[in-house]
Amino acid sequence: MLPFLFRRTFGAVVTLVLLSAFTFFVFFAVGDPATMSCGKNCTADNIALIHQNLGLDKPLPQQYWDFLSGVFTGRDYTVGRCDAPCFGYSFATKQDVWATMMDRLPTTASLAIGGVVVFLTIGLGAGLLAAWKRGTVLDKAVTGVSMVLSSVQIYILGPVVLGIFVYSGVMASPKYVEITSDPAGWFMGLLLPWLVMSTIFTAQYTRMSRSTMIEQLQEEHVRTAKAKGMPARYVFMRYAWRGSLIPIVTILGMDLGSLFGGAMITEFTFSLAGIGRLAINSVVTLDLPMVLGVLIFSAALILVFNIIVDATYAFIDPRVRLS
Numbered sequence: 001m002l003p004f005l006f007r008r009t010f011g012a013v014v015t016l017v018l019l020s021a022f023t024f025f026v027f028f029a030v031g032d033p034a035t036m037s038c039g040k041n042c043t044a045d046n047i048a049l050i051h052q053n054l055g056l057d058k059p060l061p062q063q064y065w066d067f068l069s070g071v072f073t074g075r076d077y078t079v080g081r082c083d084a085p086c087f088g089y090s091f092a093t094k095q096d097v098w099a100t101m102m103d104r105l106p107t108t109a110s111l112a113i114g115g116v117v118v119f120l121t122i123g124l125g126a127g128l129l130a131a132w133k134r135g136t137v138l139d140k141a142v143t144g145v146s147m148v149l150s151s152v153q154i155y156i157l158g159p160v161v162l163g164i165f166v167y168s169g170v171m172a173s174p175k176y177v178e179i180t181s182d183p184a185g186w187f188m189g190l191l192l193p194w195l196v197m198s199t200i201f202t203a204q205y206t207r208m209s210r211s212t213m214i215e216q217l218q219e220e221h222v223r224t225a226k227a228k229g230m231p232a233r234y235v236f237m238r239y240a241w242r243g244s245l246i247p248i249v250t251i252l253g254m255d256l257g258s259l260f261g262g263a264m265i266t267e268f269t270f271s272l273a274g275i276g277r278l279a280i281n282s283v284v285t286l287d288l289p290m291v292l293g294v295l296i297f298s299a300a301l302i303l304v305f306n307i308i309v310d311a312t313y314a315f316i317d318p319r320v321r322l323s
Helices: 002-030 033-038 044-054 060-073 097-132 137-149 154-166 183-197 199-217 220-227 232-269 275-284 288-311
Strands: 075-077 080-082
Touching: 002 060, 002 288, 033 044, 060 075, 097 137, 097 183, 097 199, 097 232, 097 275, 097 288, 137 199, 154 183, 154 199, 154 232, 183 199, 183 232, 199 232, 220 232, 232 275, 232 288, 275 288
Parallel strands: none
Antiparallel strands: 075 080
8 A cells, every 4th residue: 555655646746746847837938927927017127126026037947946945945035935835926916825725725625525525415326226226217317317417517507596596586695604603604605506516527426326336236246145135225235336436436536627627617607716716817817826826736636636536446345456
């Protein structure tokens, strides 16, 4: 297990370095970051001062090294000290990038975790029910509904849901409330975004769990358990369901990136101040420090979750061994 985790961690670090380097040099190819930071009515003296304050007067490789080392050790600017993890200061707001992301993180984390719980609960539950009732009207209905929902996009479903439930006055406008201060308000404020964001994933996991469960029911160890006279429900849940989780967990690890993309669109649609919306605004304004911070932080989370998913294989299925 330890050699596996070491290799995956090393690969993740290399990936993050290459990703950050590519983004860093692409932004410099687009234009001068000092000009982006200076804004309108900027003079040559102001640009020269920004070059000096942000270290942009150094060679490009040195600038990237200063940025990368600052993430781990902090960084000294002319205007002051940026403690680790230092991703610099936003060109648009002049605020610390890390502090801004941490301020937005609870909204995105609540949205993502809630969405995962919704689509796994509904998707896996509906898929298992369809497999249990294979060939019946219920199975056909679940399959048909999942096929329709899999083609519905967030940017289409979101405004429709807002028109039906929010603009009509049935529900309050979605908003983020701290769960520690108001659990009920936190749940109701994110309920619509959860349902909208998880719609496509719910449909996908419904079909996936149904097909994998049907395949597992044909396996020899499941037929042997049935032949021994074990109860059908016990065999269904103890043997077939556990084996069907392997491909589902694999796809879940791959879907984490798509989930973040869905969170960006959902936050923008429902006007939620999360990291996803921050990323969109930063790209539009060419805010290099913020884009780099969001990119590295998001990629690190996705890589960590993928490592965790791979490491759980051996616990889900004893036949899987990590080497």
